[in-house]
Amino acid sequence: MRAHVIGMGEVGRRLAGALDRSGVEVKPVTRGEGWDTLAAGDGPVLVCVREETLPELLPRLSGIHRHRLVFVQNGWVRPLLAALPESSRGLIWFTSKGEFFQVLRPSPFTGPLAQSLARCLSQGGIPCVALAASDFAAADVEKMGFNCVVGLPLAVRGLNLREYLESWREEARAVFQEAVTVLARAVGIEPDPAWWASFEASAAPLHWVRVSTAKALEWRNGAVVREARRLGMSAPINEKLLAAVDFTL
Numbered sequence: 001m002r003a004h005v006i007g008m009g010e011v012g013r014r015l016a017g018a019l020d021r022s023g024v025e026v027k028p029v030t031r032g033e034g035w036d037t038l039a040a041g042d043g044p045v046l047v048c049v050r051e052e053t054l055p056e057l058l059p060r061l062s063g064i065h066r067h068r069l070v071f072v073q074n075g076w077v078r079p080l081l082a083a084l085p086e087s088s089r090g091l092i093w094f095t096s097k098g099e100f101f102q103v104l105r106p107s108p109f110t111g112p113l114a115q116s117l118a119r120c121l122s123q124g125g126i127p128c129v130a131l132a133a134s135d136f137a138a139a140d141v142e143k144m145g146f147n148c149v150v151g152l153p154l155a156v157r158g159l160n161l162r163e164y165l166e167s168w169r170e171e172a173r174a175v176f177q178e179a180v181t182v183l184a185r186a187v188g189i190e191p192d193p194a195w196w197a198s199f200e201a202s203a204a205p206l207h208w209v210r211v212s213t214a215k216a217l218e219w220r221n222g223a224v225v226r227e228a229r230r231l232g233m234s235a236p237i238n239e240k241l242l243a244a245v246d247f248t249l
């Protein structure tokens with residue numbers, strides 16, 4: 001198999017490394033290079049740019065067969081990818097920052113390339129699983145609970161994750177529950193009450209994490225508020241935290 005990886009940042013280089021170790025030929029694609037072989041090829045295209053970059057990148061991917069595309073962004077990118085139902089998606093459950101690399105859970109994938117990618121990435125040292133679309137939707141909602149806590153609240157309170165979970169435990173839990181309640185409704189599932197305990201276990205290795213400026217809010221806490229409004233629900237805690245950084249939808 002030959003795979004192209006667009007965006008050789010933290011996630012892109014880690015996925016590329018694992019694919020390479022499993023025997024897949026990897027072609028990096030940067031802003032300026034690799035697009036010609038990508039267009040001529042027929043293997044998977046792992047889209048590893050940040051979610052903020054997706055809107056501007058999607059038009060550039062329009063000539064590529066949708067079955068080849070695999071999106072691995074954090075955040076509520078479902079509405080953005082709704083027009084690409086034939087593509088695959090992954091949820092990254094490792095943390096990579098410079099030398100630091102920690103697998104938090106197996107990373108789930110769904111879509112036509114999920115099985116083969118999960119097998120290759122697992123062989124290459126990044127545990128991954130393939131899920132049916134409905135199970136992936138639940139995993140997506142659960143991951144948003146994580147994204148909404150490990151980000152904006154840390155920036156607002158000026159604390160690392162350990163300090164925040166100790167000092168603002170009720171707020172953290174409320175942010176999480178509000179996010180998963182709204183987004184579960186958006187995809188027509190019930191949130192699992194066990195998700196909070198799983199979050200705490202998965203977040204334990206990341207207690208040192210600090211967030212000076214929360215990024216991609218439109219795709220994280222902002223998406224919770226937007227979906228809540230669309231569904232006639234409320235999301236007051238996420239709304240309050242967004243207001244604290246003057247973020248408006």
Ligand SMILES: NC(=O)c1ccc[n+]([C@@H]2O[C@H](COP(=O)([O-])OP(=O)(O)OC[C@H]3O[C@@H](n4cnc5c(N)ncnc54)[C@H](OP(=O)(O)O)[C@@H]3O)[C@@H](O)[C@H]2O)c1
Pocket residue numbers: 006007008009010011012029030031032048049050051053057072073074075092093094095096097
């Ligand atoms: N890092 C983690 O531990 C982690 C964990 C879970 C999920 N995620 C999610 O994974 C996604 C990627 O995060 P990341 O940490 O890997 O971000 P990152 O380190 O900033 O990497 C993004 C990469 O995309 C490249 N890029 C941007 N625009 C491009 C374009 N038009 N064409 C080609 N390449 C382009 C950037 O290149 P330039 O240098 O040229 O800008 C950069 O190399 C995000 O949604 C993030 O939330 C990350």
